Amino acid sequence: MATAQVLAFMQKTAEDAQLRDELEKLLGVGDGNISEAAELDAEELAALRGEMAPKVVDFASQHGFEFSTAELIQVVDSFAQHQAGEMSDEEFSGILGVPVNRDHTDHKTRVANPLQRLARYLSKTYLGIGADEESE
Secondary structure (H helix, E strand, C coil), rough: HHHHHHHHHHHHHCCCHHHHHHHHHHHHHCCCCCHHHHHHCCHHHHHHHHHCCHHHHHHHHHHHCCCCCHHHHHHHHHHHHHHCCCCHHHHHHHHHHCCCCCCCCCHHHHHHHHHHHHHHHHHHHHCCCCCCHCCC
């Protein structure tokens, strides 16, 4: 599924500093981290939706991610609409094929705050805190 490829590429920008730096140079705006709605600023959104979209698709292809310009724009538009509150969690997950975590009422807070997400990840990964409740 190509949408999964777009999402995998976007997530990789959070994990790979070199990829992020190269994307930042390519876009000419933002910080290159396009991993989630909270990380996309207005300039990055405009670049990814506009004339830079085909260049980003080519760039992603060089790094092993295969998707079309239309698929990139669809995902970026979905991120923007979800971030703006114009799309519900259910609609967002339906378009992108990602599950909505209905068990946690603070889902939007967790997604919107990268520091909380990082702290939760590190606590779960290295300390085992909260690992049981996530797997239920």
